[in-house]
Amino acid sequence: MSSSAATAAGRKGARGGADRTPLPTWLAGLLRGLPVLPSVVLLAVFLAGPIGYCVYYAFTDMQLTGSSGTHFTGLHNFSRAFGDPDFTNAVELTLMFVVGSAVVGQNTLGLALAVLMEKASKPVRSLTSAVVISAWVLPEVVAGYLMYAFFYQQGSLNAILRFLHLPQQNWLYTLPILAVCIANMWRGTAFSMLVYSAALGDVPRELVEAAEVDGASAWQRLWRVTLPVIRRSILTNLMLITLQTLSVFGLIYTMTRGGPGNKTETLPIFMYQQAFQNSLIGYGTAIALVLLVVGALFSVVYIRMLKVEEG
Amino acid sequence: MRTRLTVATGIAVVTAVLAATASGCGSGSGGSGKTIKVVYQKQLNSSNTVQPDFLAGQVKVFEKANPGTTVKLVPVTASENDYYTKIQLMMRSPVTAPDLVYEDTATINSDVASGYLKPLDGYLSTWKDWGQYAAASKAAMKYAEDGKTYGVPDNTDTRGIWYNKTLFEKAGIAVPWQPKTWADVLTAARAVKAKVPGVTPMNLYTGTAGGEQSSMQGFEMLLYGTAAGGSSLYDAAQKKWVVGSTGFKDALDFLHTVYSEGLGPKVQTALGVNIGAQVGTEMIPQGKLAIDIDGSWMPNNWIRTGPKPWPQWQTTMGEAAMPTQDGQGKGKVSMSGGWAWSIPAKAKNADLAWKFLQSLETETASAQWNNVNATIPVRQDVAADPKYLKALPTNAFFSGLVAATYYRPGVPAYTQVSSAIQKAMESVTTGQASVDKAASTFDNDVRSAVGADHTVQGAQ
Numbered sequence: 001m002s003s004s005a006a007t008a009a010g011r012k013g014a015r016g017g018a019d020r021t022p023l024p025t026w027l028a029g030l031l032r033g034l035p036v037l038p039s040v041v042l043l044a045v046f047l048a049g050p051i052g053y054c055v056y057y058a059f060t061d062m063q064l065t066g067s068s069g070t071h072f073t074g075l076h077n078f079s080r081a082f083g084d085p086d087f088t089n090a091v092e093l094t095l096m097f098v099v100g101s102a103v104v105g106q107n108t109l110g111l112a113l114a115v116l117m118e119k120a121s122k123p124v125r126s127l128t129s130a131v132v133i134s135a136w137v138l139p140e141v142v143a144g145y146l147m148y149a150f151f152y153q154q155g156s157l158n159a160i161l162r163f164l165h166l167p168q169q170n171w172l173y174t175l176p177i178l179a180v181c182i183a184n185m186w187r188g189t190a191f192s193m194l195v196y197s198a199a200l201g202d203v204p205r206e207l208v209e210a211a212e213v214d215g216a217s218a219w220q221r222l223w224r225v226t227l228p229v230i231r232r233s234i235l236t237n238l239m240l241i242t243l244q245t246l247s248v249f250g251l252i253y254t255m256t257r258g259g260p261g262n263k264t265e266t267l268p269i270f271m272y273q274q275a276f277q278n279s280l281i282g283y284g285t286a287i288a289l290v291l292l293v294v295g296a297l298f299s300v301v302y303i304r305m306l307k308v309e310e311g
Numbered sequence: 312m313r314t315r316l317t318v319a320t321g322i323a324v325v326t327a328v329l330a331a332t333a334s335g336c337g338s339g340s341g342g343s344g345k346t347i348k349v350v351y352q353k354q355l356n357s358s359n360t361v362q363p364d365f366l367a368g369q370v371k372v373f374e375k376a377n378p379g380t381t382v383k384l385v386p387v388t389a390s391e392n393d394y395y396t397k398i399q400l401m402m403r404s405p406v407t408a409p410d411l412v413y414e415d416t417a418t419i420n421s422d423v424a425s426g427y428l429k430p431l432d433g434y435l436s437t438w439k440d441w442g443q444y445a446a447a448s449k450a451a452m453k454y455a456e457d458g459k460t461y462g463v464p465d466n467t468d469t470r471g472i473w474y475n476k477t478l479f480e481k482a483g484i485a486v487p488w489q490p491k492t493w494a495d496v497l498t499a500a501r502a503v504k505a506k507v508p509g510v511t512p513m514n515l516y517t518g519t520a521g522g523e524q525s526s527m528q529g530f531e532m533l534l535y536g537t538a539a540g541g542s543s544l545y546d547a548a549q550k551k552w553v554v555g556s557t558g559f560k561d562a563l564d565f566l567h568t569v570y571s572e573g574l575g576p577k578v579q580t581a582l583g584v585n586i587g588a589q590v591g592t593e594m595i596p597q598g599k600l601a602i603d604i605d606g607s608w609m610p611n612n613w614i615r616t617g618p619k620p621w622p623q624w625q626t627t628m629g630e631a632a633m634p635t636q637d638g639q640g641k642g643k644v645s646m647s648g649g650w651a652w653s654i655p656a657k658a659k660n661a662d663l664a665w666k667f668l669q670s671l672e673t674e675t676a677s678a679q680w681n682n683v684n685a686t687i688p689v690r691q692d693v694a695a696d697p698k699y700l701k702a703l704p705t706n707a708f709f710s711g712l713v714a715a716t717y718y719r720p721g722v723p724a725y726t727q728v729s730s731a732i733q734k735a736m737e738s739v740t741t742g743q744a745s746v747d748k749a750a751s752t753f754d755n756d757v758r759s760a761v762g763a764d765h766t767v768q769g770a771q
Contacts, residue, residue: 064399065418066723068426080759085752153579173579257520260582261743276396277519278730279421 058286064279077286090270097266102245105185110192114200136190144254147183176264180252192237199233239302246295267291346381347410347664352394353386356588358618361683373670390584391522402427408657410664416451416649417719423454423461424723429654430459434665448689462651466686468607469645469712470528472631478601482506489631491638500574503601512574513602514590518582518737526729527646533562535717536635536644545720546767554754556769563739563746570740592619607709611685630708645712724761731756
């Protein structure tokens with residue numbers, strides 16, 4: 001469209017378009033913006049509107065039931081959250097979950113798989129990627145349910161341990177946050193693996209060979225040559241999986257519903273419980289805003305690191 | 312030319328989009344002139360189809376009697392807490408509001424306060440059957456602030472102790488059994504634990520997943536049996552919630568004893584969403600549970616039409632009243648609730664909904680419902696009907712508990728206080744918090760939910 005429009009305009013110019021009064025600049029600008037108008041309207045109606053509403057709700061005492069009026073309460077929801085031990089617990093668990101299952105777990109496992117698969121034979125590579133990616137393409141709730149069946153006390157993990165005469169575990173009850181971390185790693189590793197496989201493909205072969213000639217061990221080659229070359233991919237990947245993991249809800253809800261007690265109550269679960277189980281829509285939305293800020297902070301850190309790279 | 316074409320296309324697209332969104336808002340709504348939408352909770356336990364079957368039959372009768380009308384039944388399959396959330400979200404908007412909705416009587420006040428429900432006084436004044444309803448059940452439907460009535464109850468219930476006589480004999484406990492104090496209940500449970508291996512001695516509902524089942528069968532059956540009795544949770548005279556009472560801690564302590572001594576189900580089973588169905592359709596019929604503090608409706612699991620037909624229940628199971636803490640007062644305690652039909656404020660077709668509701672609540676239909684559902688009637692004519700009293704051998708016993716029963720506080724904040732109770736129970740059950748810590752967390756939760764000026768210090 002754009003190229004043909006340009007040629008059309010060019011032809012018009014060649015034939016002396018000056019006989020038509022040119023449109024005033026503002027109108028021309030407006031008309032040029034017209035094609036994006038539908039999407040702007042759609043975004044305003046379906047995205048910006050609800051977000052604006054949400055921000056407003058966070059400063060009110062809106063409830064799902066129990067009171068008909070909604071009053072503006074200023075920062076009350078936020079001061080309540082920061083004084084609420086359950087909220088503190090949720091923030092701690094969220095950080096644990098993000099760092100444990102995404103930054104450390106998915107990231108290193110994905111990198112390790114990608115590096116190992118580079119060296120592997122084709123059938124091994126196909127099989128591994130098929131297995132890893134199949135965990136990723138499952139819908140979140142299905143994955144959560146599978147993982148519940150795996151960790152459940154009468155589940156497959158304990159059946160295997162029983163078969164091997166090893167002591168059985170009851171992870172969903174004793175170490176539930178570890179169980180959901182592992183579940184999230186299992187599910188999300190494929191994404192990191194794909195990103196790193198693509199990035200490793202871009203590492204110039206001669207660089208690696210030169211290092212090999214200079215007598216660098218495989219470990220040193222990875223650490224000093226490969227990783228610095230793909231560092232942008234690392235940061236981008238970190239940012240994406242952090243934001244994905246911050247908002248994981250279905251997986252945890254299916255596996256533990258935030259329990260037992262509040263041992264797996266990460267911010268999204270805590271927010272859901274406050275908003276929809278305790279009917280405190282205003283308070284829940286305020287927590288959602290906090291979650292947004294946490295995500296923004298992570299993003300800012302990663303973006304700064306990327307900027308430093310360029311600078 | 313091209314510019315104009317672009318403009319035209321742009322405008323066309325915008326118009327199309329706006330038209331689409333505008334029309335999209337009109338679809339999916341509830342009742343029209345001749346159609347009503349009826350929402351009720353379908354149990355998570357899919358084999359329990361008592362209510363769907365009953366309602367389907369009633370709809371057939373109604374549609375035949377009123378040609379041209381359509382009653383759309385909308386079952387919401389969810390746990391109790393999720394069900395309330397869902398119907399409250401539905402009732403918020405005229406687009407999604409049903410015409411008739413089935414609610415636990417404890418949530419009605421809170422939904423009235425939100426303006427979700429329509430007062431029914433206009434309809435009730437011309438409905439002669441309303442005179443048949445028991446005064447206590449009518450009172451539970453009245454909203455204190457405006458004195459109007461917002462629902463028609465279709466059953467009530469009482470709670471007591473179910474015990475397995477066979478297991479009791481094995482444990483060397485004399486049957487019939489009627490504990491006089493909480494300590495007697497624990498003694499019996501300990502005897503079962505010691506003498507009958509492989510059996511869960513007692514079930515006491517707990518935790519957030521069970522919702523109201525935990526608050527009411529699990530906790531309030533204990534709390535209302537403490538010294539403060541009817542004002543142990545809410546002081547109706549002062550209109551204040553009770554915090555910091557010894558009774559509250561005693562009830563939590565009982566719960567702590569049950570789970571820390573291994574007298575209850577495995578903790579993760581007890582905290583599961585499905586515990587209610589497991590107790591009724593698996594543990595009790597399989598003879599795996601000796602004592603169950605539960606509702607009068609339990610036989611609806613075991614009758615011929617129930618999810619787990621078990622004819623031997625009549626000879627195997629015994630019933631006892633829940634004792635008060637030290638046998639004080641009347642010596643026994645029960646809690647009553649029940650469910651009711653209400654018409655949402657934003658219903659499109661309230662008149663037809665009312666008409667259908669009347670047909671659901673005739674004497675014949677009520678009697679049928681109370682029988683299939685094994686609940687206690689709220690209509691006096693049904694309650695006095697010998698057919699009802701004979702329908703289940705336990706009907707007379709559980710109707711008799713009405714004399715010692717309490718109703719939950721009929722105030723909007725109850726739902727939030729109930730959540731706080733469940734949270735306190737869960738933290739004690741898992742051992743995450745001590746009894747004192749859980750009780751003080753509860754006090755803080757209640758203060759932040761209702762405001763400190765609406766709380767009062769309980770007896771120490």
